Amino acid sequence: MARGEHHRIHAHDRVQRNRLRVAQEAARLMSEHGIRDFHRAKLKAAERLGILDTQALPRNHEIEQALREHQRLFHAESQPQLLRQRREAAVEAMRFLRAFEPRLVGAVLDGTADAHSAVCLHVFSDDAEAVALFLREHGVPCETQTRRLRITRDTQADYPVLLFAAEAIPFDLTVLPRDAMRQAPLDRIDEKPMRRGHLATVQALLDAHENADFERQLAAALR
Known part of the structure; x- marks a missing residue:
C-alpha cells in the first residue's frame, strides 16, 4: 500500500473515531444535563473533548442513536x-x-x-x-x-x-x-x-x- 493511501485511511479512521466520541459525549450531555438542542450538544461535546475538526462533528441521527444506546446502558431501569x-x-x-x-x-x-x-x-x-x-x-x-x-x-x-x-x-x-x-x-x-x-x-x-x-x-x- 502506498504511503499516501495509508495516511488517507488512517486519517479517515481517526475522523470516524472522533465522530463516535463526540456523538457519545453529546448523548451523555443530553441525557445527564438536559440539553435538548442537538447542535448545541455536539458543539459542547467537541469542545470538551478538544476536537476541532468540523468533519468529526456527527450528524443529528448519529447523536440520537448514541442517546438511545446511552439510555440502554445507563438508564435501563x-x-x-x-x-x-x-x-x-x-x-x-x-x-x-x-x-x-x-x-x-x-x-x-x-x-x-x-x-x-x-x-x-x-x-x-x-x-x-x-x-x-x-x-x-x-x-x-x-x-x-x-x-x-x-x-x-x-x-x-x-x-x-x-x-x-x-x-x-x-x-x-x-x-x-x-x-x-x-x-x-x-x-x-x-x-x-x-x-x-x-x-x-x-x-x-x-x-x-x-x-x-x-x-x-x-x-x-x-x-
Whole structure:
C-alpha cells in the first residue's frame, strides 16, 4: 500500500473515531444535563473533548442513536418508566385539548424521553390566543414564547409556544394554524416532515409498553 493511501485511511479512521466520541459525549450531555438542542450538544461535546475538526462533528441521527444506546446502558431501569409517565400525561393532555386536535411530537413520541423531557404537542388554531385563553379559563397558568420551525428546506416561520407544568411534568405546546395539519414542519434530526402522533397512536404505544411489562413479569415468574 502506498504511503499516501495509508495516511488517507488512517486519517479517515481517526475522523470516524472522533465522530463516535463526540456523538457519545453529546448523548451523555443530553441525557445527564438536559440539553435538548442537538447542535448545541455536539458543539459542547467537541469542545470538551478538544476536537476541532468540523468533519468529526456527527450528524443529528448519529447523536440520537448514541442517546438511545446511552439510555440502554445507563438508564435501563428508570428511562422506560419516565417515558411511560410522560406518555400517560400526553394522553390526558390530548384529551383535555381535543378541541385543538393535538399531535404528540418529539422525544415522548420517539421513545427517547427522560427526566428532562417535556411533553411536546402541536395544537392547531387559526386564533393563536384561543389556546392560551382556554388554558387560563381552566386554571392553567402558562408562559408564552416563540419558536422558529422549518416548513420547507427554504422556508422558516415563527409560532407561539405555551409552556406549563402539570404534576411536575413540563408541557410544551406549539400553536400552529389549522392548515398546518396537512404538512408537518421539518424534523431537526433528518430534515424530513416531523413525526406526529394522534391520541390513538400514543394510546397504542402505552398499551404496547404495558403488554411488554406484563410479558417480562410473566417470564420472570416462570423462571
